[in-house]
Amino acid sequence: MPEGHSVHRITRQFERNFVGHVVHASSPQGRFAAGAAQLDGKRMTDARAIGKQMFLGFEGDLWLRVHLGMYGAWDFAGDILMDATIASANGRMGQTNQRGTFLDGPNPDGVARDDAILDSAGENSLTSIGAPRRARLRMSESEKDGGGLDVFPPEPVGQVRVRLLTDTICADLRGPTACEVLDPAQVEQVVAKLGPDPLLDDGPEAEERFTRAIRKRGTPIGLLLMDQSVVSGIGNVYRAEMLFRARQNPHTPGKLVPEEHVRHLWADWSKLLRIGVETGQMMTMDDLEPEAYRAAMANRADRHWVYKREGLPCRVCGTNVVLEEMGARKLYWCPYCQA
Numbered sequence: 001m002p003e004g005h006s007v008h009r010i011t012r013q014f015e016r017n018f019v020g021h022v023v024h025a026s027s028p029q030g031r032f033a034a035g036a037a038q039l040d041g042k043r044m045t046d047a048r049a050i051g052k053q054m055f056l057g058f059e060g061d062l063w064l065r066v067h068l069g070m071y072g073a074w075d076f077a078g079d080i081l082m083d084a085t086i087a088s089a090n091g092r093m094g095q096t097n098q099r100g101t102f103l104d105g106p107n108p109d110g111v112a113r114d115d116a117i118l119d120s121a122g123e124n125s126l127t128s129i130g131a132p133r134r135a136r137l138r139m140s141e142s143e144k145d146g147g148g149l150d151v152f153p154p155e156p157v158g159q160v161r162v163r164l165l166t167d168t169i170c171a172d173l174r175g176p177t178a179c180e181v182l183d184p185a186q187v188e189q190v191v192a193k194l195g196p197d198p199l200l201d202d203g204p205e206a207e208e209r210f211t212r213a214i215r216k217r218g219t220p221i222g223l224l225l226m227d228q229s230v231v232s233g234i235g236n237v238y239r240a241e242m243l244f245r246a247r248q249n250p251h252t253p254g255k256l257v258p259e260e261h262v263r264h265l266w267a268d269w270s271k272l273l274r275i276g277v278e279t280g281q282m283m284t285m286d287d288l289e290p291e292a293y294r295a296a297m298a299n300r301a302d303r304h305w306v307y308k309r310e311g312l313p314c315r316v317c318g319t320n321v322v323l324e325e326m327g328a329r330k331l332y333w334c335p336y337c338q339a
Helices: 004-017 033-039 184-192 204-215 236-245 259-279 290-298
Strands: 022-026 042-050 053-058 062-067 073-080 133-139 143-148 160-165 169-174 178-182 322-326 329-333
Touching: 004 042, 004 053, 004 073, 004 169, 004 259, 022 033, 022 042, 033 062, 033 160, 033 178, 053 184, 062 184, 178 184, 204 259, 236 259, 236 329
Parallel strands: none
Antiparallel strands: 022 160, 042 053, 053 062, 062 178, 073 133, 073 169, 133 143, 160 169, 322 329
């Protein structure tokens, strides 16, 4: 399932390539024909993400809400202009902190940010910056360069729920859990049910809200971190990695997790989310030397502490990493470090 960093990156592409342009909307699959008709011919005015939810604004106070779910993906094709900035968004859905990103400051890992690092699946792990290029790009949990494009717009591939098309670029959505047109009041209802997203607000009020939501409940912390009403954007990978980084037992009830540990989890999520948005990778290992950093960005097996390492020795203590099911999802953890 695409986690919060992926949805923010996808939204950023809509901001860069669609906002301000008149959009032709269609539903090649046919399942979203009525919704596409509402949006067709209207100018896109906004693009925002909260956790795993994205909202595309159109003239006439219409919003396209998309939740990619387990299998959803956006395919972009045409003159794609990539951008490394985190966009700001003001208004009904909250206000971002307009401070830029750590790309603006020193580079602590010693790797030039504009050096492309391809992983074993051909994924470009660092943001591509520069002029438009006629290409295909798939954006879901990971991003894959589909190569050049001979004909524009390309024929829809597979079951495309909705196609958004301008004169120079198209975006095809396949396999979402949710795809619907909402008015502002309905958007507010959806947003009101979501927990805080540190990319939108990492201030003290958001931290307090997260801390209260964790510490008032007897639900295991490993389940609470996946609850989107508690905190937005965390999925299976980040859950496992954050709990390991905190040396926190995933079965501990939230109300028994020390307050300082809960606040550490919030700060760590804020840090990891920003790294994910800016690199396109769920990089959860710190303080790597340049060579190790490149290896990690090229291969997920070198990128995480415990995720998908069941049966392998813990990188810290040597105890075999355990795999179990929690909340109908796979949970990876070290029974010694996180005892």
